[in-house]
Amino acid sequence: MPGQLQSEVVHRLAGGNASPAATLALAVSRMKMSNYYVDKKDCTHHTIFPGVDIFTTCGEQMMFSLVEMQPHAVVEEHSHPHEQMGLMLSGSAEFVIGGVRQVVSAGGIWRIPGGVPHKVIAGAEPVRALDVFYPIRDDYR
Numbered sequence: 208m209p210g211q212l213q214s215e216v217v218h219r220l221a222g223g224n225a226s227p228a229a230t231l232a233l234a235v236s237r238m239k240m241s242n243y244y245v246d247k248k249d250c251t252h253h254t255i256f257p258g259v260d261i262f263t264t265c266g267e268q269m270m271f272s273l274v275e276m277q278p279h280a281v282v283e284e285h286s287h288p289h290e291q292m293g294l295m296l297s298g299s300a301e302f303v304i305g306g307v308r309q310v311v312s313a314g315g316i317w318r319i320p321g322g323v324p325h326k327v328i329a330g331a332e333p334v335r336a337l338d339v340f341y342p343i344r345d346d347y348r
Contacts, residue, residue: 250273253347256281259275268342281329286322289341292319293318295334297335
């Protein structure tokens with residue numbers, strides 16, 4: 208059983224938020240998926256703010272997130288202990304990281320140390336971006 212899956216199964220069993228049968232079924236279905244390739248439909252989906260959807264998958268120690276933002280959608284200012292780096296795939300957005308504002312367009316890269324407040328405001332076009340987190344964010348699993 209891959210490490211991430213094993214830790215998730217142990218977490219679910221220890222936390223008591225799923226029956227052993229449901230946890231085993233989850234483990235079996237995840238083991239059937241390839242460990243090397245992930246389809247977007249197999250990612251965990253969260254709507255984190257209105258008009259902001261993320262699709263996440265985890266490795267052993269880091270998390271990958273595909274971010275899709277509707278025009279003018281806002282990721283409100285927040286911070287987390289996780290290091291975050293990202294790449295803008297399409298569209299553009301205004302970032303405010305640690306009080307510093309900058310518009311990031313396709314091909315632009317950002318890095319956000321853990322604990323630094325940040326906010327994102329999508330431009331007039333839809334935004335697609337990739338975010339990587341270390342360590343894994345349990346709230347986005």
